[in-house]
Amino acid sequence: MKRLLLLAALAVTVAGCGEKAEPTGSELPRQEPFTVMLDYFPNADHAGLYAALDAGLYQRAGLDVKLQAPPDPSAPLKLLAAGKADLAISYTPELLLARDSGQEDIVSVGALVQKPLTSLIALPSGGVKTAKDLAGKNVATSGIPYQSAYLKTILANADVDPTSVKEINVGFNLTQAMLSKKADASLGSFWNYEGVDLQRRDEDPTILRMEDIGVPTYNELIFVARRQDLDEAGAARLRRFLSATAAGHRLLKQNPKAGVDALLKADKGLDAGLQEAAIKATLPVFFPVPPDPEDRAAPTTITPPANVKDLPWGWQEPIVWANYERWMRSENLLTRPPSEASPLTNEFLPGEGLAESSRDR
Incomplete structure (x- = not known):
């Protein structure tokens, strides 16, 4: 009914x-x-x-x-x-x-x-609250070229020396890379899925959306x-x-x-x-x-x-x-x-x- x-x-x-x-x-x-x-x-x-x-x-x-x-x-x-x-x-x-x-x-x-779902996510142990905090950090990505370009744009927008940031290709194991402390932050997970999942698990993630940290907005799907x-x-x-x-x-x-x-x-x-x-x-x-x-x-x-x-x-x-x-x-x-x-x-x-x-x- x-x-x-x-x-x-x-x-x-x-x-x-x-x-x-x-x-x-x-x-x-x-x-x-x-x-x-x-x-x-x-x-x-x-x-x-x-x-x-x-x-x-x-x-x-x-x-x-x-x-x-x-x-x-x-x-x-x-x-x-x-x-x-x-x-x-x-x-x-x-x-x-x-x-x-x-x-x-x-x-x-x-x-x-309509909007980007791809996001920069960090757990408290990573010490990343803003894009400026990426200096000296390890950032996990899935090895996709445009994700690397996103990171480059984000760092330039935040005036962070790109040579101080290490990008790590972890495939699709982005969340695990942060939980295991292999990476201080990840770029590639979706704020509406992995981000929500981490919030529901009380992991207290910092979630920074692409369009808020320098990447031009676009239709995600x-x-x-x-x-x-x-x-x-x-x-x-x-x-x-x-x-x-x-x-x-x-x-x-x-x-x-x-x-x-x-x-x-x-x-x-x-x-x-x-x-x-x-x-x-x-x-x-x-x-x-x-x-x-x-x-x-x-x-x-x-x-x-x-x-x-x-x-x-x-x-x-x-x-x-x-x-x-x-x-x-x-x-x-x-x-x-x-x-x-x-x-x-x-x-x-x-x-x-x-x-x-x-x-x-």
């Missing part, structure tokens, strides 16, 4: 947003297969998708959605390029690096998480598609998927437990308490946030912030993308000349027109 009430409320919300009313009762449309390759194992970052799946929102949109975990974190864009998925969840720097390597056919069609798949039929499927996913996130906002329950159905081994805490922490960045002109990491010249209520769920701010891409080029992470084809489009988001918005150009 609770789920029926939530769905009824959701239907009112959808109607209020000008979205097409979905069939009710047994009048379900024909189901078209639609595979989404996740960036990692199911977790709080995907709660809105699993909430939409569990509530039947994709089914009501005529989609037989399969949310598939990748064999390893580096696989999603490769599997997408091979045609093994209709959509992949990835990261802004990973998309830009893939396009720089020649995969110009792929494009971000929506933001799942994005939906990526191949342009060749976006013909009339493919575009229609994508629009229905993104519309249902937006509705799933509104449902999640109304009732975070809907996401927890759906995640536990997908993976019974997940810690329910951690997932619930992580979902609640992440909720604000699941929804569009206009760029802040006062943000030191924001572009020097920025358009006036739009009313956040006017931005569709999944919105990607082109100026933010351009600024982040310029930073990657300044760090020699991107070497090819910029492509004429934009790395992002908002045209498939709920409420956007069939023609690409002028704001994407």
Whole structure:
């Protein structure tokens, strides 16, 4: 009964947003297969998708959605390029690096998480409370080039001599490196997951977010598609998927437990308490946030912030993308000349027109 009430409320919300009313009762449309390759194992970052799946929102949109975990974190864009998925969840720097390597056919069609989740984390034993405290410290990373570039930018912004800081590649054992005192701090863990987990374990972590310590802001998680798949039929499927996913996130906002329950159905081994805490922490960045002109990491010249209520769920701010891409080029992470084809489009988001918005150009 609770789920029926939530769905009824959701239907009112959808109607209020000008979205097409979905069939009710047994009048379900024909189901078209639609595979989404996740960036990692199911977790709080995907709660809105699993909430939409569990509530039947994709089914009501005529989609037989399969949310598939990748064999390893580096696989999603490769599997997408091979045609093994209709959509992949990835990261802004990973998309830009893939396009720089020649995969110009792929494009971000929506933001799942609006702000950076990557963070600099330290435990009390590390003695790091601010970026300036990194002088003379050991910092664990996963050995990813753009994480090293983040560290370089952070140190420059804090006026710390980079030769005084030792970067240690520990793979994905970032938390363990701090707990074992192998590292004084780590760069690469997510504030909404590892950070929340450490807080729940009373480890009293210091958590510094990338955009607060000098790294240009960006969309952490994005939906990526191949342009060749976006013909009339493919575009229609994508629009229905993104519309249902937006509705799933509104449902999640109304009732975070809907996401927890759906995640536990997908993976019974997940810690329910951690997932619930992580979902609640992440909720604000699941929804569009206009760029802040006062943000030191924001572009020097920025358009006036739009009313956040006017931005569709999944919105990607082109100026933010351009600024982040310029930073990657300044760090020699991107070497090819910029492509004429934009790395992002908002045209498939709920409420956007069939023609690409002028704001994407």
